[in-house]
Amino acid sequence: MANLELTRLVFLLDRSGSMRSIQSDVEGGFATFIDDQRAATGECTVTLAQFDTSYEVVYRDVPLDEVPALNLRPRGSTALLDAMGTLITDVRAEIDALPEAERPGAVIVAIMTDGHENASREWRRPAIKALVEQCSNELDWQFMYMGADQDAVEVGTRLGVKSVQSLTYSKGKSREAMSAASENIRRYRNAKIANPAALMPEFSDVQRAALDD
Numbered sequence: 001m002a003n004l005e006l007t008r009l010v011f012l013l014d015r016s017g018s019m020r021s022i023q024s025d026v027e028g029g030f031a032t033f034i035d036d037q038r039a040a041t042g043e044c045t046v047t048l049a050q051f052d053t054s055y056e057v058v059y060r061d062v063p064l065d066e067v068p069a070l071n072l073r074p075r076g077s078t079a080l081l082d083a084m085g086t087l088i089t090d091v092r093a094e095i096d097a098l099p100e101a102e103r104p105g106a107v108i109v110a111i112m113t114d115g116h117e118n119a120s121r122e123w124r125r126p127a128i129k130a131l132v133e134q135c136s137n138e139l140d141w142q143f144m145y146m147g148a149d150q151d152a153v154e155v156g157t158r159l160g161v162k163s164v165q166s167l168t169y170s171k172g173k174s175r176e177a178m179s180a181a182s183e184n185i186r187r188y189r190n191a192k193i194a195n196p197a198a199l200m201p202e203f204s205d206v207q208r209a210a211l212d213d
Contacts, residue, residue: 007104009046010107042192142200
């Protein structure tokens with residue numbers, strides 16, 4: 001069986017040009033996010049991918065203690081669907097290639113963006129929704145969608161992400177949004193070790209209220 005002590009944390013981060021105004025806030029929030037995950041029980045590796053018009057894997061399957069500081073360089077447009085499709089299929093192939101005992105007991109995909117899709121060429125929304133739902137239902141992957149200045153619940157649902165795992169935040173509260181996500185991920189990682197059937201905590205009303213303007 002898979003290694004219940006091991007979590008694969010996969011973070012997909014928007015670096016389109018509109019992120020420039022909150023660059024330092026995002027970098028600081030991500031640093032705190034990683035520090036917070038180091039306090040959780042068990043092992044964890046991190047994959048970070050960034051996207052704008054193009055897609056880039058910054059690092060892949062790196063242990064938490066070796067995760068470098070985030071260096072965000074905003075540019076380009078928002079090809080969210082292409083980035084999601086590429087990232088999810090690549091990570092799934094990597095995990096499928098591992099011996100059963102080396103596969104992570106928990107896989108968490110967190111997506112953070114401040115804009116709407118406007119540049120994808122290869123993937124369409126129905127295909128992404130089907131892919132996310134397949135990984136959620138068949139593989140027990142956990143997905144989070146964090147969207148700034150939009151109805152993230154509506155957008156996330158159209159992408160296959162559960163409404164209770166989608167979070168709307170105002171653009172000036174990127175750090176707080178990461179903190180809320182990190183809290184839920186840490187709780188899930190701790191619970192998963194004791195109970196393989198544990199569920200990712202829902203974003204609470206208190207967490208959501210703290211992210212309003």
